[in-house]
Amino acid sequence: MSLARRLASQSSLIFGARLGGAGLVFLVQALIARFWGADLLGEYLIVNATVNLVAVVMPLGFQTVGTYFAAEYRARGDRRQFTAFLMRCYGHVLAALVILLIGAPFLLGLIGQGNSVLAEHLVPVVLLAFATAIVYVNSALLVGLKRPFAGFFADTLFRPLVLIAAFFAGLGLVGPTAGFSLMLWAVAIGYVAVSLVQFVFVVTSLSRIDDRVAVRPAEHSRWWRFAAPWVLISLASDFFFDIDLLLLSHSLSREELAIFGVCTRVFSLVSFGVAAVYAVTLPDIFESEANADRPAFHRKIGEANVVATVIALALFAAVAVAGPFALMLFGPGFTAGALPLAILCLALVVRSMMGPASMVLSIHDRPWASLPAVALGLGALCVGNAVLVPSMGLIGAALAALAAISLWSFGLWLIALRTAELDVSILQWFRTRRATAVAAE
Template sequence: MSLHRRLVSQSTIIFGGRLFGAGIVFLVQAMIARLWGAGHLGDFLIITASCNLIAVAMPLGFHTIGAYFAAEYRARSERRQLGVFMLHAYGHILVALVLLLLAGQFVLGLVGQGGSIVAQHYVPVILLAFSGATVMLSGSLLIGLKRPFSGFFADGIFRPIILVAALVGAMGIANRDEGFDHMVWGAAIGFVVIALVQFGFTLIAWSAVPGRDTAVRPRESRRWWRFALPWMLIALATDFFFDINLLLLSQILGREELAIFGVCTRIFALVSFGVSAVYAVSMPDMFESEANADRSAFHRKVGDANMVATALSLVLFCVTALGAPIALQFFGPGFSAGAAPLAVLCLALVVRSAMGPASLVLSIHDRPYASLPAVALGIIVLFVGNWLLAPPFGLMGAAISALIAITIWSLALWAIALRTAKMDVSILQWFRARRAAALPVG
């Protein structure tokens, strides 16, 4: 099967699974708004954002490089080396879990957040973060081991099912606050179970890697850290961009506006996942080409993945623009105000896809830190944009601020990749390569 067809077929299956799971989460959020009000939905979204940000920090960036090194060690038949990597990565999560449970709530009190919604649900929040970190790490490793379905379905399908079960179990409680508390606790316990089951699948996939007797390189950990630390910051600012944005906007927008924007960002996250799935399917092949020093194949695979991702983002933008007004009605009449801001957010996905996977290419060229200035610029622009645009223009101002920030950092990353790696990762390169191939020789 050609790379184009495999990218489309596998990413379609993965996206379909994620769409199913996101549909469940969508209904859960709508039920929270209907049963307990927009205020509790805002609390739920703040808890989710906080859990995501804690989870991305717990593995110390090793979840962001898991697919890279798992693919490399599998291609080189270095099973023991992969085992040492996994021991370090999961160990970081366990140490962080213990520290957070022992001292985290005390630290929240010191910084004046002792009465926040996160502090009120602290233990389940930490359990949710632990499960999220474990699922992210296991999923990354499984992708690198060419088990993308096992890597994505735990988070995309099974965790949403657990969330439904937690909500159904809490619906019979008359008091809104108690019902919400029971739902959060039920989700936390269920998510931990899912994370442990997926961890078992990861161990099975690792045991199938050849090279049991290969020697372990003692200084390999230096290479891990050189990639992990910058990629933790990159992932924090990209994959969890809107979680950061939601916490920033919580100081500017009211609870109802925050709930509406939070729902829009969750829909955007679903749409952007379709694009991420394309790169997830193609990453192991890119890494193998780089490991085998096949530069032409590497450039071709990056271009093919970029073309599929950009075309998909355009389709998803059109679908979202048409379907968002109807979908948002499930949350209540007031949520229809998010339709136009959501369309603006989806324009950012088109821009990001067209500029290509610059951070990935920089890391493969051993320049992971080169992405950080562009990422920092994007966060600064987001902060300033929110401060200038959100107060006077509300939801639309917040959406335009996000679009400007994503556009600036995408262009900056493209320029850095072009200068540092000498490679144009934008969609224009794909068209230039196809035009050059079509020209007659001689």
């Protein structure tokens, strides 16, 4: 099936739900800025960034490999092994919940955040992190069990619906501060309920796995070998801007932080369009590698990179034109984020051109090889923020992120080229085309 037809099937529905949900989140953030002010929007973005970072750590990386192992055990008919894996995933999250409830107040006080928005709203923040972590695990397992809609819709659609309902509940109270507090409680309780309903789908999906494999010890060491490096990779890549917002919270004002936070959310939305390309082509890429068909592997990687780069360039142009108008929804002051947003979208073009190196390294059983590039990117981000933000403000923050993502992407490409002897950049596509043309002559 062609790429266009794949995008028009299940993936298009998932992408549409993601766009609709992101639109609702965008609307809620605009309403918070309009009704409660940019300061409270900045506080919300700090809470959201913290929740995302904590939630991705709580399962200890098992959510990042959940799809792989769920698909494997389903294909082998190994229900006992899958059940053991499932229990380990949720056990990590429950243990982390207990540790957070007991130790978070002490930790916040230790790092000088005893009076921060996180300390003030600690219980709803922890509950929201717990629900988010459960959804991460649920989603990974359900996708591996071929129930993608049940896997994706909790985060892409129902979480935004809970958020907008919680905002309007808080809006009914007198005073922004009280309304903001009620919103956090409502969204935390609502999302816990969503995560538990989705968990029921996971449990009822156990019947989809045959039980034809003899009893054997749980593969704990194998699970950890795959999951451990992806804790850091997923934390740094999927939540790059959440980390950045926390770093910038000490150097930007709350209003500037709110503006930059909105820019990063728009960037995350448009980048999902590029991620969808690799999600659609991933099964074919895996199949080519499994069959040791190196020419087909290179061709499919190259085609995906070309499509992703074209989409990234189109999105950059669209953001450059429409970005100022979209930012005006938050208030006149938010138009200051137009240029930083365009700079951030340039990073998407760079990332697309360099290709999915982390994925390729994992295919070749070398996920740890990605970590030096991850460290390079985060180090460049810290240095860039320290050097550029004090003098250039929002533009400096955007340039620091662009430099970090560019170095990170280049580092991953170089590591994949040297360790796996694979060029996953867009250049490989041009070389393949040229070789094909020469052979045809």
